[in-house]
Every structure is written in C-alpha cells, then in structure tokens.
Amino acid sequence: MTEFGDVPEYLLTVEGLKTHFFSRSGVVKAVDGISYDVREGETLAIVGESGCGKSVGALSIMRLVSSPPGRIVDGRVLFDGADLLEVSESQMRTIRGNRIAMIFQEPMTSLNPVLTIGKQITESLELHLKMQGAEAQKRAVELLEMVGIPDAPSRLKQYPHQFSGGMRQRVMIAMAMSCNPRLLIADEPTTALDVTIQAQILELIKNLSAQLGTAVIIITHNLGVVARYADRVNVMYAGKIIERGTAIDIYENPQHPYTQGLLDSVPRLDEDRKRKLESIEGMPPDLMNLPAGCAFQPRCKYAIERCVEETPPLLTVGDGHTAACWVTAGSTSEVGA
Amino acid sequence: MTQMEERAPAPGQEVAPLLEVKDLKMHFPVTSGVILQRRVGDIKAVDGVSFTIRPGETLGLVGESGSGKTTVGRCIIQLNAPTSGEVWLDGVELTTAKGKQMRAMRRRMQMVFQDPYSSLNPRMSIGSIIGEPMLVHNITHGKNELQEQVAELLHVVGLNPSMADRYPHEFSGGQRQRIGIARAIAVRPEFIVADEPVSALDVSIQAQLINLLEDIQEQFNLTFLFIAHDLSVVRHMSENVAVMYLGKIMELADRNELYENPLHPYTRALLSAVPVPNPRVEAQRERIVLQGTIPSPMNAPSGCVFHTRCPIAVDDCKVVTPPLKEYAPGHWAACIKV
Numbered sequence: 001m002t003e004f005g006d007v008p009e010y011l012l013t014v015e016g017l018k019t020h021f022f023s024r025s026g027v028v029k030a031v032d033g034i035s036y037d038v039r040e041g042e043t044l045a046i047v048g049e050s051g052c053g054k055s056v057g058a059l060s061i062m063r064l065v066s067s068p069p070g071r072i073v074d075g076r077v078l079f080d081g082a083d084l085l086e087v088s089e090s091q092m093r094t095i096r097g098n099r100i101a102m103i104f105q106e107p108m109t110s111l112n113p114v115l116t117i118g119k120q121i122t123e124s125l126e127l128h129l130k131m132q133g134a135e136a137q138k139r140a141v142e143l144l145e146m147v148g149i150p151d152a153p154s155r156l157k158q159y160p161h162q163f164s165g166g167m168r169q170r171v172m173i174a175m176a177m178s179c180n181p182r183l184l185i186a187d188e189p190t191t192a193l194d195v196t197i198q199a200q201i202l203e204l205i206k207n208l209s210a211q212l213g214t215a216v217i218i219i220t221h222n223l224g225v226v227a228r229y230a231d232r233v234n235v236m237y238a239g240k241i242i243e244r245g246t247a248i249d250i251y252e253n254p255q256h257p258y259t260q261g262l263l264d265s266v267p268r269l270d271e272d273r274k275r276k277l278e279s280i281e282g283m284p285p286d287l288m289n290l291p292a293g294c295a296f297q298p299r300c301k302y303a304i305e306r307c308v309e310e311t312p313p314l315l316t317v318g319d320g321h322t323a324a325c326w327v328t329a330g331s332t333s334e335v336g337a
Numbered sequence: 338m339t340q341m342e343e344r345a346p347a348p349g350q351e352v353a354p355l356l357e358v359k360d361l362k363m364h365f366p367v368t369s370g371v372i373l374q375r376r377v378g379d380i381k382a383v384d385g386v387s388f389t390i391r392p393g394e395t396l397g398l399v400g401e402s403g404s405g406k407t408t409v410g411r412c413i414i415q416l417n418a419p420t421s422g423e424v425w426l427d428g429v430e431l432t433t434a435k436g437k438q439m440r441a442m443r444r445r446m447q448m449v450f451q452d453p454y455s456s457l458n459p460r461m462s463i464g465s466i467i468g469e470p471m472l473v474h475n476i477t478h479g480k481n482e483l484q485e486q487v488a489e490l491l492h493v494v495g496l497n498p499s500m501a502d503r504y505p506h507e508f509s510g511g512q513r514q515r516i517g518i519a520r521a522i523a524v525r526p527e528f529i530v531a532d533e534p535v536s537a538l539d540v541s542i543q544a545q546l547i548n549l550l551e552d553i554q555e556q557f558n559l560t561f562l563f564i565a566h567d568l569s570v571v572r573h574m575s576e577n578v579a580v581m582y583l584g585k586i587m588e589l590a591d592r593n594e595l596y597e598n599p600l601h602p603y604t605r606a607l608l609s610a611v612p613v614p615n616p617r618v619e620a621q622r623e624r625i626v627l628q629g630t631i632p633s634p635m636n637a638p639s640g641c642v643f644h645t646r647c648p649i650a651v652d653d654c655k656v657v658t659p660p661l662k663e664y665a666p667g668h669w670a671a672c673i674k675v
Contacts, residue, residue, distance in 0.1 A: 049539040164630045194401040195566060196627045199610035203626055221540060224569075224612035228619035247616040263614055265544035267573035269596065270613040276551070277573065279544035283509055 010037040010078075011215050012061070012183055017075035019053075019060045022068065026288040030056040032239035033074070038183065043209065043216040045226035045247070047262075048236035051284055054219045057236070058185050062102055063092055079183070098128040101176035105188035107168035111160040117144075118156030121175050128179045143174040147204060166197035173204060180212055187219045202229060223262055227251055232320075235259050238285050238295035244314065245321035255323035258296045294324070302327040354389035355560045356413065356528055361386045361422035363408050367635060380634045382408040383419070384584035387661075390577075392527070395554070395561040397575030397592075399568055399607070403631050405584040406564045407451075410530040413562065414448050415439070426528060444474045447521035451533035453513035457505040463516055464501030467491070470524045490519040493556070494549060511542035515549065522553055532564045547573065568611045572596055580604050583634055583642040586661055590668040600670040603643050641672070649674050 019031040031053040038044050048054045059065045061077050063084065077084040079100065084092065104110040112120060121143060122136040131139060137156070144152035147170040160168060169189060176184055186205060190198035206229055209216045220226055226233065226247070233250040235243040235258065243256040254260045261280040267273070282299040285291055291298050297307040306326045314322040315329035323329040363383040368374035383405045390396045400406045412419040415431055424431040429442055447470075450456035457466055464487045471477040477486055488498035494515040505513060514534060521529055531550065535543040547570065554561060563574045571578055572592055579589045580603065588601040599605045606625040613619055627646045632638055638645045644654035651674065659671045 049541060166630055194631075195568070195610045196401060196606060197630060198612075199624060199626050200628075203624070222612065223540070223614040227612060227614050227616045228622075230616075251614055251616055262540055265541055266614065267547070267569045268613055268615075269569050269572065269608065269611055270615050270618045273573060273592075277544040277547055279548055280541040281545070283511065283542070284539070 009039075011040045011080075012038040012217075013076075013078040014057075014061065015076040015078070017057065017060055017077065018073045019056050019065055019070060020073050021070045023288075028287045029239050029290065030070070030287060031060060034234075034236070034239075034241050036234055036241060036244065038215050038217060040182075041209075041213050041215050042231045043206075043218060043229050045230035045233045046217060046219045046236060047221065047223055047226065047233060049221055049284055051238075051287065052236040053239040053287075054236050055187050058102070058187055058217065058219055061185065062096055062100060063089075064096075064102075094128070097124050097176075097181075098179045099181055100183045100185065101179070101181040102185040102187065103169070103172045103176050103189050105191050107165060107172050107192070108160065110172060111168060113160050116157055116159055117163070117171055121156070121171070121178060124175060124178050139178070140174075143178055144171070146177070146208070147171070147174045148200075149174070165193055166200060169193065169197075169201050170204065173201070173208070177208055177212065177214075181214055183215045183217065184209060185217045185219070188221070189218070190225065191221070198225070205229075223251070223266065224268070235262070238290060239287060240295065240324065241314065242296065242325070243323040245318070245323075249318060249321040253318070253321075255317045255321070255328045256296075256325050257300045257302050257328065259323075261299075294326070352391045355392040355427055356390040356562070357423075357425040358389070358409070358413065359387050359423040359425070361409065361412055361424065362420045363405070363412050363417055364420045378635050381584050381637060382634055383412060384637075386422075386581070386584070386586055388579055388586065388589060390528075390560055390562060392560055393554075393558055394577065395563050395575040397571035397578040398562060398564045398581060399566060399571050399578060400581035401566060401631050403583070403634060404581040405634070406581050407532055409581070410448065410532050410562060410564050414446055414530055415443070416448070440474075444476075444524045445526050446528040446530070447524065447526040449514075449517050449521050449529060449531040449534045452537055453510050453517055454537075456517055457513055459505050462502050462504055463491070463496075463508075466505075466516060467501075467519045467523050470520060474524050476524060486523070490523055493522070493553065494519045495545075509542075511538050511546060514538065514546055518546075518549065518553065522557060522559075525557065526559070528560045528562075530562045530564065533566070534563075535570065536565065536567060543570070550574070568596075568607060580607065583631060583637050585642055585671065586669075587643065587672070588668075588670045589661065590665075590670075594665070594668045598665075598668075600664055600668065600675045601672050602647050602649050602674070604670075606648070643672075 015035050017031055017034050021028040021030055034057055046054045060072050072085055118140055121140040125131040125136045125139055140156055141152045149155055149170055190201050218226055230247045232246050234241045237258050243259045254263055264278040265280055280299055285295055293308040293311050297303045304327060312324045312326045314324045317323050317329045361383055362385055364379040364381050366376050367378045367380060369377045386409055398406045411417045413424050419432055431442060434442055467487050467490055468483050477483045487501050491498045496515055535546045565571050575592055577591050578595045580587045582603050588604045599608055606627045609625040629646050632645060640655045640657050641659050644650040653673060657673055659673045661669045661671045663669050664675055
C-alpha cells in the first residue's frame with residue numbers, strides 16, 4: 001500500500017468550504033467560507049453555539065449533508081492528497097467509516113434499534129476490513145473491551161435500548177475506532193450525557209486517539225469541555241470561523257469580542273464567584289438574513305462603522321492566532337498596512 | 338406561623354425557613370401484567386430527603402439524571418403526591434392541605450420548567466399563557482387591567498409588550514424561557530422551583546437568563562429551589578447547595594463550604610468532572626473518573642447507595658446506610674468515611 005508513501009503536511013485541509021441550504025423562503029448560509037487544517041494526531045476543537053454551522057461543516061467533510069435542500073456550493077476538502085468533494089461516491093464509501101470516522105451527539109438515534117450491537121460493529125469490519133464470521137466477532141469483542149464495556153461477548157447480542165446513554169456512546173466509539181481511522185470527528189459527543197459520564201467518554205476518546213495516533217476534530221458548544229483536550233481551537237459564529245488559535249491563545253488571550261463574551265458569560269469553578277455574569281446581549285442572527293458586515297456586529301459592544309460596512313477577514317494577531325475583528329485585531333494589522 | 342419542634346437539617350437557623358421538607362419520599366410503583374397489574378417493585382425516586390430554605394435564599398439541588406432532583410421539585414409544588422413526608426411552606430403542610438387552603442397555597446409557589454418547547458401551550462397566545470394564572474387565581478379585574486399586567490410582566494422579563502398576541506412557535510428557546518418565567522411570577526409567588534431553567538439554552542443565552550432570574554429574585558423577593566446538573570451554574574445561583582444521588586441527599590452545605598471543602602466522595606468526583614475553561618488549570622487538575630453509571634432506582638444498592646461507584650468504599654459501606662450528619666456547622670454529609 002502507498003498509504004504512507006507521501007505524507008502531506010496536514011492530514012486534512014479545508015479550503016473556502018461553503019454549504020448552503022436552499023429553501024422556499026431563501027438561502028441559509030449554514031457554512032459560509034471556512035478554511036482550516038488538521039495535523040496528524042492533533043485534537044482540533046470547533047466551538048460555537050447552535051446554528052453556527054459547526055455540525056454542517058463536519059457533515060460536509062463526510063459528504064453527509066442531505067441534498068436537497070443542502071448543497072456544498074464551494075470549497076475543497078483535501079484528505080490524503082485527494083479532494084473529498086471531487087471523489088466518486090464509491091470511493092467516498094471506502095473513506096467514510098474507515099479512514100475518517102464520526103461519532104454523533106445522540107447515541108440513541110445513531111444506532112439502529114432493530115439490530116444487535118454485534119451486528120452493527122461487525123458491519124464496518126466486514127465492509128472495510130473484509131473480516132468474516134468468527135474473526136469479525138473476535139475483533140468486535142476486543143473493540144468493546146477496548147472502550148471499557150464489561151462482559152463484551154454477551155453484550156454483543158444485545159440491542160441498543162439495553163444500553164445506557166454512556167454505554168451507547170462507548171459503542172459508537174468502538175464502531176468509529178474499528179478500522180483505525182486517521183481522523184475521528186466527534187460531534188458534541190458528550191452533550192446528552194451526565195457530567196460524570198462525560199468525563200469518562202472524553203478521557204476514553206483522548207486515550208484511544210493517543211494510543212492509535214488518530215487526529216480528532218471535536219465539535220462542541222461548551223468551551224470548558226475542550227480546554228483539557230484541544231491542541232487548537234476554531235471558534236465559529238454564523239457560518240464563519242471568527243477566531244483561531246492554540247487552546248492557550250483562545251482561553252488566555254481571546255481577541256474576538258464573541259470569544260471574550262463566551263468566556264465571560266459562563267460561571268466557572270476556577271474563579272471567584274462573580275456577582276453578575278457578563279452576558280452577550282441579543283440573539284445569534286438569522287442565517288437567511290445576515291446583518292451587513294460582521295455578523296456579530298449587532299451584538300458587539302465594540303462595533304464601529306467599519307464593522308457594518310466591511311466583513312472582517314481573519315487577521316493575524318499572533319503566531320498562529322487569528323481573529324476576524326476590525327477593532328481588536330484590525331488596529332495592529334492596520335498599522336502595518 | 339406554626340412553630341416546629343424538630344427541624345430538618347439545614348445550615349443556619351436564625352431566620353424561620355420559608356420552605357421545609359421533612360423526610361420526603363416518592364416511590365413510584367412498578368407493575369407487571371396488562372389486566373391484573375401486580376405490583377412488582379418500587380422506583381424509589383426520592384427516598385428520605387430533608388432540607389429547609391430561608392426566605393429570599395436559593396437552594397441549589399444538583400445531581401445526575403435519575404437522582405430524583407426533579408421529583409423533589411414536583412413533590413414540593415404538589416404536582417406529585419409524595420408517598421410520605423412533609424412539605425411545609427410558610428407554616429402550612431402542603432401534602433395534607435386541601436380545597437381552598439391548597440388553592441391559596443398554589444398561588445404562592447410556582448414552577449419554571451426545563452424544556453421551553455413543551456411547557457408552553459402552542460395554541461395559546463403569549464398574552465393568554467401569562468394571563469391565565471392571574472385569571473385562575475382571581476388577582477386581576479377586567480380585561481384592560483389584565484392586558485396592562487401582561488405587558489408589565491413581558492417588560493420585566495425583557496420581552497417587548499407588543500409580543501403578547503404572538504404564539505410560542507414564533508419565539509426562540511431563550512425567549513420562551515422568559516415567557517415561562519413571566520408566567521411563573523404572574524401570580525406574585527414567594528417561592529419558585531426552577532427545574533433546569535437554563536440547561537436547554539445556548540451558552541450566551543444562559544447567562545442572560547441567569548441574570549434575569551437573579552434580577553427577579555431581588556425585585557420580587559423570591560425564594561428559589563434551583564434544580565440543575567451544572568455545578569458551575571449552581572454555584573453562581575445558590576447560597577446553599579444539596580447534592581443528590583439515587584433519591585438521597587449526599588451532602589448539604591453553604592456554597593463556599595461545599596465547593597471549597599467537599600466532604601462526600603460523590604461531591605468530590607462531581608466537582609472534579611466539571612470542565613473548566615482554562616487549559617493550564619485543566620492540565621494540572623486531578624480528575625476522579627467515576628466508574629460505571631448511576632444504578633437503577635428500582636434496585637438501589639444496599640447500604641450506601643453510592644458504594645458501587647465510590648472510589649473509597651469499604652466493606653461496611655455495603656451494609657451501613659450512612660445518615661446525613663453535620664460535620665461542621667451547616668455542613669452535612671452522608672458518608673461513613675468522612
């Protein structure tokens with residue numbers, strides 16, 4: 001195999017990805033020109049609130065956006081030298097679930113309720129690794145043991161409803177890891193779970209990805225969740241990446257007013273209790289009627305005229321740290337220009 | 338006000354509590370069979386919970402799903418009739434109150450629900466949703482006065498009074514939760530059970546709602562039972578915090594005590610599992626990852642209900658049910674290893 005023949009600098013490169021949904025009442029620009037890359041073995045967090053396009057962005061990489069109404073209108077997704085948006089559907093099938101695996105937020109709806117767990121795990125083993133019968137069974141048992149499900153042989157014969165939420169998410173992880181993927185996309189993997197179970201699942205993802213050298217994209221709305229796990233963070237708002245940097249950059253030196261607002265608006269256990277939370281006023285914009293200029297400008301306390309007139313691109317504020325803001329990032333780069 | 342001889346454990350006793358819950362139990366029967374339903378067991382959703390809340394204070398009730406925290410709230414408001422135990426609100430015992438007296442008490446306590454999508458009737462306008470409790474309790478006279486009051490309430494919760502004619506589907510989750518809050522304060526209650534009021538909302542909207550709850554608490558001198566699973570939010574909102582596990586209170590203390598000096602291993606594990614948005618702190622934090630999941634309340638473990646997941650459990654924990662004991666003034670914990 002030539003898999004390791006010519007290792008690109010980045011495992012995954014997303015360039016100018018635009019995914020729009022076409023409805024009768026207008027075009028929803030769910031993802032509107034995002035670019036980022038994922039290095040081998042690293043953990044990248046994509047953070048944002050509901051409707052910011054973080055899930056659609058991930059589904060676009062996997063070409064799982066239902067069409068119609070959705071359509072990837074522009075961009076490139078380079079993985080292992082190929083543009084995933086250009087390859088044939090049959091080629092995509094050999095990549096999906098094999099080289100790139102995904103786990104979803106709601107483990108109940110992403111498992112098939114009428115098939116046993118064993119059937120669902122061996123399916124991808126048979127499909128991608130051409131395993132059969134006893135061999136696949138044996139591997140399935142190993143996988144369940146790897147994700148910490150006790151009594152694996154008998155659990156394989158059970159159905160999803162016989163598993164708790166945390167156990168179902170473990171099954172999802174076992175399925176995702178079954179073909180040793182190079183990239184794992186975890187879309188809000190712990191949102192539906194209790195905090196003690198959340199800790200178990202996140203530690204499991206971290207340990208497995210370190211052990212197998214898998215790169216992870218973890219999508220979440222909770223900035224706290226990723227502080228422990230992410231190497232780098234992309235913050236999204238209204239279909240765009242508005243800040244990008246290392247975890248330390250984003251948490252200690254946030255530059256975009258939205259990132260600052262997100263960090264200020266959560267009560268946190270590592271700081272003294274504040275008398276009042278500093279909330280971000282207003283609501284996320286309607287993606288069908290985006291405000292002029294910067295999408296965050298109507299809620300932003302620093303907004304100036306330029307924010308309405310011109311959409312800010314990602315401007316460099318530090319080494320590998322960029323923010324899309326005329327006020328906080330623009331001042332430094334304007335001086336240079 | 339009725340003077341009560343024996344008091345349930347609670348921190349500080351100078352001010353008479355507004356709410357007192359004594360040994361509250363809610364067991365749901367589990368039946369088997371279609372026609373002849375045999376009782377095959379009980380789900381002990383709440384199993385002997387006692388606490389008090391003083392006027393104007395907030396008690397935070399935290400626990401994982403299935404710990405019984407919502408059922409405690411529902412039993413207090415009398416949406417469920419508890420199996421046993423007493424609930425005293427300002428000197429009136431609610432589980433035995435009937436008729437006129439109960440009706441009068443219902444006005445004084447309200448609930449804000451978790452899911453802003455299912456707790457508003459989709460066929461009623463916002464105005465009638467907020468106005469209905471005032472009509473039910475006869476605290477408004479005439480149509481004009483009602484409209485004025487609805488407008489005032491919408492204003493208090495930060496919505497435009499002109500929205501009164503709109504329907505729930507026209508509002509976002511955060512706005513719906515504001516409507517739920519307006520409905521709860523419409524009858525000028527003294528006590529509010531807020532059951533996970535912000536957990537369905539986005540982070541930036543959560544902060545708005547938390548601030549709103551604090552504002553109305555001050556403005557209307559409200560007493561809160563704040564039910565949540567998010568320990569950071571609970572610390573922000575509450576003066577006192579009770580930690581529940583499988584229908585029992587594991588630890589009860591004032592906020593600073595509980596967060597700075599947790600005694601119960603479950604509280605410690607919960608606190609260590611809360612993610613903190615600070616990579617440097619996270620890198621150094623020791624995380625107690627609990628094994629397994631919360632057992633079914635239908636066959637709760639013997640002895641201490643937490644022993645199956647407890648990192649420091651000893652043999653005695655399987656046999657001895659630890660009582661809630663006061664280890665420091667106002668700091669109660671149910672663990673024999675403390």
